[in-house]
Amino acid sequence: MSLARVVSFDGVTDERIAELKSEIESGEQPEGLNATEMLVLHDSSEAKTLAIVFFDSEDDYARGDEILSAMPTGDTPGQRTSVSKYDVAIRMTA
16 A cells, blocks of 8 residues: 655745756655655645655655655755655545
8 A cells, every 4th residue: 555745834935836846857856765656735825835745665655754854944845834644545547
C-alpha cells in the first residue's frame, strides 16, 4: 500500500509557487527521496498550500520524511504548520 506525506504551509505567495514550480520542473528530486509522485495544492486567496508526496513503502516514507523534514526553511513553500502520514486508500487517475 502506498503512503502519503501531507504537509500544510501558511504564508505561501503566488510568486513562491511559481519559483517552486520552476525549480521542480528543471531539477531532480533530492538524492534518496524515492517519491513516486508529488501534488501541490495552493489557495492563493488564503496564502495556504498543501504538499502531498507519495511513497511506495514504509522504508521509502521514513527516508523521505527524514530528508524533507531536514530541508532548510528557505527551500519550503512557506511556514510549515503540520505534517501528517496517510495510507493511500483510494487512488484514481484519468
